[in-house]
Amino acid sequence: MTSFVRVLQDIGLMLARIATGTILMLHGWRRWQDGIPHQVTVLNGHGVPYPEIFGWGTVIFELLGGALLVFGLATPVIGLVLLVQQVMLMVYSTWRHGFYLTGGGYEYNLALASLGTLFMVLGSGRAGVDSLFRRSEHDPERRVIRDADPA
Numbered sequence: 001m002t003s004f005v006r007v008l009q010d011i012g013l014m015l016a017r018i019a020t021g022t023i024l025m026l027h028g029w030r031r032w033q034d035g036i037p038h039q040v041t042v043l044n045g046h047g048v049p050y051p052e053i054f055g056w057g058t059v060i061f062e063l064l065g066g067a068l069l070v071f072g073l074a075t076p077v078i079g080l081v082l083l084v085q086q087v088m089l090m091v092y093s094t095w096r097h098g099f100y101l102t103g104g105g106y107e108y109n110l111a112l113a114s115l116g117t118l119f120m121v122l123g124s125g126r127a128g129v130d131s132l133f134r135r136s137e138h139d140p141e142r143r144v145i146r147d148a149d150p151a
Contacts, residue, residue, distance in 0.1 A: 072128015
C-alpha cells in the first residue's frame with residue numbers, strides 16, 4: 001500500500017510540475033512578446049525597486065524556470081524562486097486589492113506561492129530528472145552513522 005501511495009504522490013507532483021511550468025512559460029512568453037520596456041513600466045508603476053533587473057529576471061525565470069520545472073530539473077531551487085517571486089508580487093502589487101482575483105487581488109499569487117513551497121520541500125518526485133541525481137535509499141554511502149565507534 002505504501003508504494004501505491006508513493007506512486008500517486010509522484011504522479012501528482014509530475015502533473016503539478018507540468019501544469020505550473022507551462023503556466024510560467026506562457027506568462028514568460030507573453031511578457032517577452034510585450035517587451036522588456038513594457039515590463040519595466042509596469043514594475044515602475046507598482047513601485048518595485050530595480051525594475052529593469054526584475055523585469056529581465058522575471059522573463060528569464062518564467063521561460064527557463066518553467067521549462068526546468070516541466071522536466072523536473074532543479075525543482076527545489078525553482079520552487080524557492082517561484083515562492084519569492086509570488087510573495088514579491090503580492091507585496092508590491094496585489095495585496096492592496098484584497099483576496100479575490102476578480103478584483104485584482106492576490107488569490108492566484110497565493111496559489112502559485114503554495115505550489116512553489118511544495119516544489120521547494122518535496123522536489124520533483126521520482127518522475128523528474130532530479131531523481132536521476134539522487135542516491136538510492138539502499139545505497140550504503142547514503143546511510144547515516146548513528147553511533148561512531150569509540151576506538
